[in-house]
Amino acid sequence: MDFPAWVWMVTVAVLAAVILLDFWLVARNPRDPSLRECSGWVALYVSLAAVFGLGLVVFAGPQAGGEFFAGWLTEYSLSVDNLFVFVIIMGTFAVPKPYRQKVLLVGIVLALLMRAVFIAVGAQALESFAWLFYVFGAFLVFTAWKLLRHNGEEEDFKENALLRLTKRVLPTAEHYDGARLVTKVDGRRLVTPMLIVMVAIGTTDLLFALDSIPAIFGLTKEPYLVFTANAFALMGLRQLFFLIGGLLDKLVYLSYGLAVVLGFIGIKLVLEALHHDGVPWAPAIPIVVSLSVIAGTLAVTTVASLLKTRSDPVTTTS
Secondary structure, eight states, X not given: OOOOHHHHHHHHHHHHHHHHHHHHHHHHSOSOOOHHHHXXXXXXXXXXXXXXXXXXXXXXXXXXXXXXXXXXXXHHHHHHHHHXXXXXXXXXXXXXXXXXXXXXXXXXXXXXXXXXXXXXXHHHHHHHOTTHHHHHHHHHHHHHHHHHHHTTOOOOOOOOHHHHHHHHHSOBOSSOOTTOSEEEETTEEEEOHHHHHHHHHHHHHHHHHHHHHHHHHTTOOOHHHHHHHHHHHHHTHHHHHHHHTTTGGGOTTHHHHXXXXXXXXXXXXXXXXXXXXXXXXXXXXXHHHHXXXXXXXXXXXXXXXXXXXXXXXXGGTO
């Protein structure tokens, strides 16, 4: 598969238009959105992803469409897991409720821009150094093992190096000044905690990409599909934060499901690398099988989690 430059330009232009519309809506009415509003937006973004994937099936073939759906489903599921940390960040920085939408939106845009760079570098590296598939595969299996050891326990938010550098370089005010990023205190111009928390969301999501980008490269080698799957997964993340923020505790088995998905993709990467290197017993796993395993695992995980929390209400409050 090889997508021409005009397809990239049209895609980026449409995504930019959607993001600008999102910015305008948030700036026009900063507030905590209702569940009904969030449900509508999440349904819209999921529908757009589905239409885009079906368009790929029609115009680029079932292989491209299947790879997109597998990648988008994996990235979207990992994004749900990331929301646990976003909730902690919002609490740690005591972000006022009316401005949480803006923080999430800016942080997500930063993450999308940084991921685009990450994808470009990763695609070029994989093309030049095929042995990196073994590294990516081993890393994903290791990540899956860490998730299993994690046992579904809530992670604490830890400031990354870029966030610490930002706070050290930029003099920061102690209090918020509405949604402003810069304020004046005693005649000094200082950045507000609003800017710091945006950096925290954006850079933390970039760190999550260390898991998700290798995972999706295990499903497709086409940079366009990697980018669009990431973009569609991130675009609905702001509304998803408010929609399922109170339901995250009910997804008690999500980490186990993601561990199975990442482990499967890691093994798939290693097997395909061996197959490419001429090892006779190493099969190439079709994208239909990958999509079935990913969708089936996440469906079982979700149903099992809801059944568990329904039969044991203490789980959601412990």
